[in-house]
Amino acid sequence: MATPEVIIQLVGIEKRYTLGEEVVVRALRGVDLSIYRGDYVAIMGPSGSGKSTMLNILGCLDRPTAGDYFLGGTNVAVMPDDDLSAARGKMIGFIFQSYNLIAQLTVIENIQVPLLYQGHDVRHFHDHCVRLASLVGLAQRLTHRPNQLSGGQQQRVAIARSLVNDPLMILADEPTGNLDSRTGLEVLDLIDKLNSEGKTIVLVTHDEKVAARAQRVIHMRDGQIEREVVNRVRQSPPPEPLPA
Amino acid sequence: MKLFSFQFLSTLRLGVKSLLLHKLRSALTMLGIIFGVCSVIAMLAIGEGASYEAQESIKRLGSDNIILRSLKPPEDTRAQGAGGSGRPSAIEYGLTYDDGARVQSTIPGVRRVLPIRIIRENVRFAQNEVACQILGTLPLYSEMAGLDLPRGRFLTETDERNQANVCVLTVGLAQRLFPYQDPLSHSVKIDSFYYQVVGLVREKSQAEQRPQSGRMEGEPLDNNVYVPLSTARARFGEVLIRRSAGSFEMEQVELHQLTIQMEDTAAVESADPQIKALLNRFHSRNDYEVIVPLQLLRQAEETKRIFNIVLGSIAAISLLVGGIGIMNIMLATVTERTREIGVRRALGAKRKDITLQFLVETVVLSFGGGLIGVVVGVITPMVVSQLTTMKTIVTPWSVLLAFGISGAIGVIFGLYPAKSAAQLDPIEALRHE
Numbered sequence: 284m285a286t287p288e289v290i291i292q293l294v295g296i297e298k299r300y301t302l303g304e305e306v307v308v309r310a311l312r313g314v315d316l317s318i319y320r321g322d323y324v325a326i327m328g329p330s331g332s333g334k335s336t337m338l339n340i341l342g343c344l345d346r347p348t349a350g351d352y353f354l355g356g357t358n359v360a361v362m363p364d365d366d367l368s369a370a371r372g373k374m375i376g377f378i379f380q381s382y383n384l385i386a387q388l389t390v391i392e393n394i395q396v397p398l399l400y401q402g403h404d405v406r407h408f409h410d411h412c413v414r415l416a417s418l419v420g421l422a423q424r425l426t427h428r429p430n431q432l433s434g435g436q437q438q439r440v441a442i443a444r445s446l447v448n449d450p451l452m453i454l455a456d457e458p459t460g461n462l463d464s465r466t467g468l469e470v471l472d473l474i475d476k477l478n479s480e481g482k483t484i485v486l487v488t489h490d491e492k493v494a495a496r497a498q499r500v501i502h503m504r505d506g507q508i509e510r511e512v513v514n515r516v517r518q519s520p521p522p523e524p525l526p527a
Numbered sequence: 528m529k530l531f532s533f534q535f536l537s538t539l540r541l542g543v544k545s546l547l548l549h550k551l552r553s554a555l556t557m558l559g560i561i562f563g564v565c566s567v568i569a570m571l572a573i574g575e576g577a578s579y580e581a582q583e584s585i586k587r588l589g590s591d592n593i594i595l596r597s598l599k600p601p602e603d604t605r606a607q608g609a610g611g612s613g614r615p616s617a618i619e620y621g622l623t624y625d626d627g628a629r630v631q632s633t634i635p636g637v638r639r640v641l642p643i644r645i646i647r648e649n650v651r652f653a654q655n656e657v658a659c660q661i662l663g664t665l666p667l668y669s670e671m672a673g674l675d676l677p678r679g680r681f682l683t684e685t686d687e688r689n690q691a692n693v694c695v696l697t698v699g700l701a702q703r704l705f706p707y708q709d710p711l712s713h714s715v716k717i718d719s720f721y722y723q724v725v726g727l728v729r730e731k732s733q734a735e736q737r738p739q740s741g742r743m744e745g746e747p748l749d750n751n752v753y754v755p756l757s758t759a760r761a762r763f764g765e766v767l768i769r770r771s772a773g774s775f776e777m778e779q780v781e782l783h784q785l786t787i788q789m790e791d792t793a794a795v796e797s798a799d800p801q802i803k804a805l806l807n808r809f810h811s812r813n814d815y816e817v818i819v820p821l822q823l824l825r826q827a828e829e830t831k832r833i834f835n836i837v838l839g840s841i842a843a844i845s846l847l848v849g850g851i852g853i854m855n856i857m858l859a860t861v862t863e864r865t866r867e868i869g870v871r872r873a874l875g876a877k878r879k880d881i882t883l884q885f886l887v888e889t890v891v892l893s894f895g896g897g898l899i900g901v902v903v904g905v906i907t908p909m910v911v912s913q914l915t916t917m918k919t920i921v922t923p924w925s926v927l928l929a930f931g932i933s934g935a936i937g938v939i940f941g942l943y944p945a946k947s948a949a950q951l952d953p954i955e956a957l958r959h960e
Binding site: 339342344345364365368369371372373377379383384385386387388396397399400401402404405406444448 | 533534537541544545548866867869870871872873874875876877878879880953954957
């Protein structure tokens, strides 16, 4: 395997929240992390471990109080809000626990949303979006609205949407949290497939079984990385036990 | 540029889509603007129409004219004048031939003076008898009043010199007196004299007939007979007997009206006080009135302006209320769609994208409402003037004004909700249930 390129580098990331007068919560206390192109990283940890904060910072939704965050070679930790928006749109594909599709838009329009904010003329990307929809198995449902789709289908639309800008990294926040175990598996299989095609995946979960599919599992505790487990099963994930 | 317009179009499409998601809510919100715009246009149209008639009739009096009218003095003066004799004596009042001559010769800027004598008398032809207004006047009248002369001729200088027994009838009167005959080959009888009909005229507008204020209400206004002034003086004498409601009164009036035409409108301003001063010297009582159409016109314009301001403010308030309605709904919408805002921000939307999105929605609401309001506002005055006799005029500027204000209201009242949407923290917004 050729030495992979570092696409994400966190250096001494700290995040403090000031609550009220004197109470300062240190959500992250100096996190160092490097993620390589093609990595499949799961971030685990109990609630309060700083994993949500980690997710927000990785997703450029929030800026660290201290430290540097290099995303694709630029330090996004010091970017102004508008540039941060642009960085999110260009380099990160989000998959949320509750899908977060836009209710008034059809499947194809939902997939196009990130393009719109990149200033693209979505008409030129129609074929691209149709291709992504068929990749997630929804080519027949392009004009359906989210409320006409099942949870699993909605999450697959969200995955297609996360891919539309060809981002550096796909950031998934408990992607199977709202799904029953079978559709959850389908979604996870889809994510595995994306990873096997070279996509970098960062997945936040508290589910051991979900994390087990990742190549690297990062355990967080008290705002720090407690340990990292390398599964080394990148090529062929272990078979999942059938749902009870 | 093309890129921008496409983005804008898709934002617009999205805005419309979001509004259609809550059709009833959007429609109700729009209703506020519709009523506002509609009332601005309709109220200004009614105001405009109301003042139009008044202004037109004043304009027809001539803006370079000054009109003097004889006025019967108040009651108390009359009682003294009649004394205690118990026998009705002629009341002497009003403008005199001398007044006319004095004005003509002493006031600078006077172009010409037209005296008119008005006698109320019945006019007969065969079995037909019509109560008429007989105007003793000069040939000049035709030109100064802008008479339309469909048949025959008007009075001439020769008629005047010869005290000729000729008369000119208004078209309406001729039709009443001569249902079957040609009036031009006949004579009519007034009092005990016969006058040959030499012409038929049509006044510019019937509203222009100037009966002495209030006395002829309810009577047809186009029953006018024009005779030479000299003839009127010779045939009717100076003492006029006026029969009314079972009693009669005598009055001695030389002239009922003097129309003074000035050289131009500028001369009107300076001549007005001079004429009043001049007449005051020769009239001990207040037995005349001075009407300056130019001043009336200015007053009418001022009244109209105030009218417009009052009506316009009332309408503007309803527009404002409509705007507040929009803002209220948009604030609710922003709260309702906080999650969507968070998602859009996560997917790369900048603050200004969010602002634009919500601003477009309010502008669509207010412009949509404005458009419908314009249509309803143009139709409403039409219906009003159909149902009532009120005249209404929809002026283009009121339509533009109302439409412009509605658009401005959309932007002004949409800005705050849109800004507050854009200021949401994406993390908080995403977490919003």
